[in-house]
Amino acid sequence: MKKNLFRIILTVVFIAAALMYIYPTYQDYQINKELAGLTGQDSLDYVTKNADRIKSARDGRLKLGLDLKGGMYVVMDVDIVKLLEDVSKKKDDPTLKQVLDELRAIPETSDEPILDAFKQKLNARGLTLKSFYGEVRDSESDIEKKLSSEIDNSIDRAVEIVRNRIDQYGVAEPQIQKIGGKRIIVELPGINNPGEVRKLLQGTALLQFQLLKDPETAVKVMQNINNILVGKQITDSNKTVSGNDSLKKNESLVSKDTTKKETAGKNEIKKDTTKKDVTKKESNKKDTSKKLDTSTIAGDTSNMSDTSSANLSEEEFKVKFPFFFLVRLNEESGTADGFVREQDKEKVDLILKREDVKAVIPSDVIFAWSQKSFEAGGENIFTLYCLKKDAELTGSVIEDARSNIDPQSNQPIVSMSMSSEGSADWARITGANINKRCAIVLDNVVYSAPVIRSKITGGNSQIEGMGSVQEAKLLEIVLKAGALPAPLKIAEERSIGPSLGEDSIRKGLLSSLVSLALVALFMIVYYRNGGAIADIALLINVLFVVGIMASFKATLTLPGIAGLILSLGMAVDTNVLIFERIREESESGKPFRTCVELGYRKAFSAILDSHVTSIITGIVLYQFGTGPIQGFALTLLFGLGANLFTGLVITHFLFDAYVEKGKVVNIG
């Protein structure tokens, strides 16, 4: 038994690991079963109570491919011709239009790079790229390089825009991948409305500069919302009523966690004087600590019964100020930026969508979310901004944006330049709104809300206060996205309805069970007890494959199930080779023990070679296949790999268990 001790321990460890990885899938299955039996408030309660369990099960469970779950799979390429059109300075020039149409007529399958073809066609007409693109002082090759890099960078912009929109649309577990610098692959499980998603993915991005509503008004609006929720009267948001500071005490409950990040979120926008202006640079002031008048926060308290300054507990706070319970303000910051936990985001959205709530939001106000969250106290916090609905400027005025490190402060910054009309407008806007904040909004999501430091003429602005180089880079992409579109073409699209998905799951499971049963039965009939040993190894094999898939977070597809079934058939081969050898050897009269050893030894080379050749084709399939086919290759590879262990090692020590006791295993 000693030589097998190591193998047995190894087996036990593997089995335990496999079970551990599979457990979340089982958990998830149980949770879904229980949820199916609950409705309405009960199910909501269940979800809140078991939030952690649900999350860990969801993270660790076996991922199902789109063909089993239903959903959409979209491959998008950059529409280079449209990009060339949008970027040109003379969009309406008829010659340009003609050339572009010719470009469009080139079959997609030709490998000729479009930029080269474009140049060729222009030159054939006696024109150059310079005629339609670039600055006066740019050379032809400069322009070509710029265009080329624009095309390359457009994919990044497209990815950001797509990601943004999908986040807003609200898909569980979306996947967005950039492939090879020119292509985006998007997987959206559970989507039932391909038409909507298609529009979502293909529309042009809208970049807007929107001023933030002044904090006093913003807070009043929020109070009105709060009162709706509590069922109280609304005040006219223009009146200021003095009240007590019961709120103030509770505000400070939160401000501790949020002050840390509050300063980081405070971006500043000022005139970019590095390039053009000779005048002194603006000092890098931190924002004023202008405190909000506590009386205005408290607002109309005449209807609140509890006017004493007693400290309200969390529960009471939740009841009296349900809106502020979810959307926390930091009074010391002097802003009305609301901080909302990630898990409450949806609730707030629902509140804001209510008809009665919408009625108290003034027509010139709109709420918008921050694009990203920050971490505070172990939670992800999003910021809710209160903006003026009408945009001061749209992104079309931006000519260029660049992220940099400010040489003097060593901090990441973004410099942006505007067109001449844009600059004039911008000067007016910034002049009238000094020390106010202006949000940079892409598709209704706020990427940054810096403070305007000074009147900015000449159109060159500098945004400071980003927390990292990545943040700055992201802002650069966003600013460019508004100015330079990244038109996308859908190259491939597959959408599978949920009923087909369920169908496939059922068929897959049925086939697996039937094949497993048939193979196991055959083994026992043909190889008797030896067959039973082989069957045990087979079952463990299946366990291992599923465990490996769960541990790699690989996706199971319908072809993947086929691959598993196939690998079972091939797994049997291992045992057949060994058992046939053992039978052969025992015919020459050797003791059974020796036959077993010889059988394993002699069969080994054939087993190895045959597995390797199948593994080679599996790898090739994985490399050159897409989606579901890769799923097939994976399960096949995992199955073959696992079999090298189960077929050779596990059956061997199971045999030894008998052989060492001098018994013979009946293999027919």
Add this chain to the structure above:
Amino acid sequence: MRLLTHTNIDFLSKRKRYYLLSLIVAIIGLAALFYNGIPLGIDFQGGTEMQVRFSNPVEVDELRDAMDKSGFSGMEIKSMGSEADYLLRTPLQGEGQTVAEKIQTGITENLKGKSFEVLRTDKVGPKIGKELRTNAIYAIVFSLLGILIYLALRFQLVYAIAAVVAVFHDVIITVSLVALFNLIFPSLQLEFNQTMLAAFLTLIGFSTNDTVVIFDRIRENIKLFKNENIVSVMNKSVNATLSRTFITSGTVLLTVLVLLFFGGEVLRGFAFTFTIGIITGTYSTIFIASAIAVDWQNKVVSKKK
């Protein structure tokens, strides 16, 4: 229980016969291929495909009529088993998936009152179609190459070549037979798409398995029976492994048949191809692979002389 043990069939002496058989089957099949072919699925050809399920049975002609009226005359309509399940296909891709939307409105307008559910839609643009085609070819070439190299390392070059030729033979025969079946039984509706490609690639691996087992035995027996003539040694080896060959092929065939009958439409092409492939593969393993090894060796040897 024993099957096919202790046989002593002479497989090699009549090998010319088996070559001829393969050739005949190949010719018939390739004729079928050129005549009717295995249609390319939209994976490789590009196009839009939509599977719909009506709540009540609908006649094919009604559907075809509706499609003609919506501007899709000549659209391929296939029945997916029942009178209520149909597969619609057109080579048009259109921008975005407006083709799919047009089809949907076409059905709603022209088949008033017949509610239906769209089970799935696939649209493949020409660029992707071309890329998938190219990838398919690379896949086949690289797997054959990979196997050739590995086998050349483990066995002599002669055997490696023989194995690869045998596998290549399998692929051709399988393709031919699939085309033939498609011609004779159009209701099978086989088409060449990514899943069928996966079947071929797996077949390549699997068929090599089989061949390798025999070659492994030959390698062993050559050492044991040093003085015997190579043909006799090969015959012995094939006979010795016959039992194993049939049992393994049998069990894999069993699992694939389960897939064929229970696996649903998506896997049908795969399962069918693989079924034919296993049978062909077993045949080639027993009758062709070693034969090629012998003849190649003889040619090489005689060239040297």
